[in-house]
Amino acid sequence: MKIYAYYLLLCSLLLATSCTKKFDEINADPNSPKITDPGFLLVSAEKKGMDNLWNEYNNGRGGLHYAQYWSATTYSNESRYQIREIQNSNYWNVLYAGTLKDLNEIIKINREKNFDHSQNQIAIAEILKVWAFQILTDTYEDVPYKLAMGGLDRPNSPYDKSIDIYTDLLKVLGEQVTKLAPTKKSFPAQTDIIYNGDVNKWRLFANSLRLRVAMRVSDVPALKTQVEKAIRDAVADGVFTSNADNAIFRYIEAPPNNNVLNESYKSRIDFCMSKTMVDFMLEINDPRLPVYAAPAKNSGEYIGKPYGLNQKNGEKIPLEDVSQPGSAVLKATAPGVYMDYAEVEFILAEAVARGILPGSAEEHYKKGIRASLEDRGITGSAVDQYLTRVPYNGGQWKDVIGTQKWLALYMQGMQGWFERLRLDFKKPSGQPLFIAPVDGSLDRDVTVVPTRMTYPVEEQQLNKANYDQALQSIGGRDSKAGRHFWDLR
Template identity: 75%
Template structure:
């Protein structure tokens, strides 16, 4: 009986070991390969970078919003957006991609590296945090108050509270200052193939973070209560190291074939909804700007550069054939034309402005000229044309807002949202003080906006799914969710 008992005990033990081994194997087999429990942080970074750039560069948020509001482009047929009648589904999509797309991916990178840290985790977390700052900054400048603290650790969801834009700005500058010190150039970050912007180069990410501090700080430079913070952020950024050439530009590099080609290139394959705006073409012709043949194509009917009046109604706009006006140039619509997060030319214009505001010391004129040169060289203008153009647009410190502003506006071409923000902040006129921008020729379709929207209304989804917090946000920004509501930094 003892023999039988021990024999059965031995068999039972072997079976238990086998079952345990099989269970482990079954767990591995039963994982859905299309929905893995963890994702490589590198692939999440590619996803976050592409979603963000596609979202701000596409025909909807760039073409029909930013490029119109900055008066870079006019509409060929469907002109209602240029007269400020927005498509609510587009507004919803912009918001959702930023929160449920880019920010979700970046938060997941941070979560993975925090749960199981490696040598490269500090740099991966810092890079994700820097891109989060860029994303939140874009959102807050489009809408003003937005859900911020409630979405720092994950997906923004119905019920999220809104934070004051001025408080968000303060925190964004703080985060960038912290992450710059955490970036460790002696350690790896992301594999080169999974970081489309910088190929995992930690030094370049550090310069990008510092340059982004400049953009954020200068935007609130008119806000007296933020003076000390602005001064410190700009000086610390310059000391730590900002962009010094076009080699530092933060770019998303597209390729020839869809779905990874430039989104505007893809849009223009099937239809032509945009042409050059008269505002931009006329000004560039007046100053003999050598970038015009790059930014625009000659009108097919005349061979001349002709911009279309801004804000014609659809009927009037349709009576002007596309052959009679200039379309965007082939270079800016090329399949591989990169999307710009931030570039060296903008940094130089910010430095010039910071000197005029007595935040930095030095020559504003020198940085102004460097900004123009950087823009022309990036666009491939012949070296022989660069110096003559700079000489033809001399610096005038007495009109520095207009002088710097007009050149910054031209350099930001194709970055429609940024061009719009700078138009609002600097109230740009021509260097001689004459008006540069015009109201829509056939009038605005928004009763509260005459000249240009100063913010975007909140998405309809927020009004329906997050009503209590939406109502509080509306009260916080002046009691009305209007495209005429001004940002806290837009004081003039």
């Protein structure tokens, strides 16, 4: 019932009014309050951010395609990299004018009038802003940051270089973990869907997010010192140590607060499992496959569809002949994930393999696998047996860690795509894992997979001078083949 209360609070934001004593305020719009409770804004920011990242367009037609978790059932354009521009704009605008605007307002309110809870509320908002900005810069490369970080309602501002953004994200997280004060108040439990206002949990999330941010740029020589310090400091201060620490958005049964992909699947079936993923999971006898996918109706077997197959060419594959995503990942209450414990362990394994941290990379690797399996409901001897089938190999750590991290990130489409680009991993056997779209790319610059997303077209119209300057910074062209500064090969 507590969770239902969260959403009642969010809905009440639309109805919030303030009492008026002056005659000249009688005609004020009662549905446009002058001051909003920061708790309502946090609920709004958390939900907008996760809905935007998890929905059928940005996740289903974007990240889950680019990570080759899913294939298209009928309309293959997105899996062949022809995007819907309106959705690209929505992705950008919801993050800036939705999530980030709400978080900036929380900070503004607490700075204008300080309360006992203000220090923690500001820190939590700043941490979530780092989460949002990393997603933005990993998607597009250079993006508006400095002015938008300070509270711009619409980011009609200069674009900042991605390497500078990353440098500042590490700095901000390092500062905010020191400002979180467990002895002081935070957000009311009913207005924080992620952690119920638990400051200690937010501290773990901030440090775990430092690991993600730092490891994403671990190949960049200019950031080597900052990366190593951030990783060591985060571990020393405390990161996720179990699935109980996972930063998740808890959806509920009833619309409009159920899982957004669950709602999309009620009206049409546009996605199925990719042959890339199903075949690899069958090859290693992965016990998560029955959770991740459903057997094909006609055969009862797990069958993925070749990625990027254009059915308009007559290559028809009935829906009943291929596996759909599993009911567990599409149920109404399936959570959206900001970050989880399994990812933390894989980052720690990589940090040891790179010589940044002491210890055993193999041990962290096994913990990451165990965390992922247990989070999917697989326990006991099945976990131990699986670990023997996917042994750690330090000589091929990018492939063994990369493939298992990729499997653990299933449904986190954007993160799966970013890690595919960063590590360029293959199967542990050394054979290629990913393929180019079977019927070819529809983007003239891209053959195998986009390495970034093109800027929204409206940026060319509404922010042209800054847009043009950004293009010069990233190589002169707004292309999906543009390389992130951290994507070194």
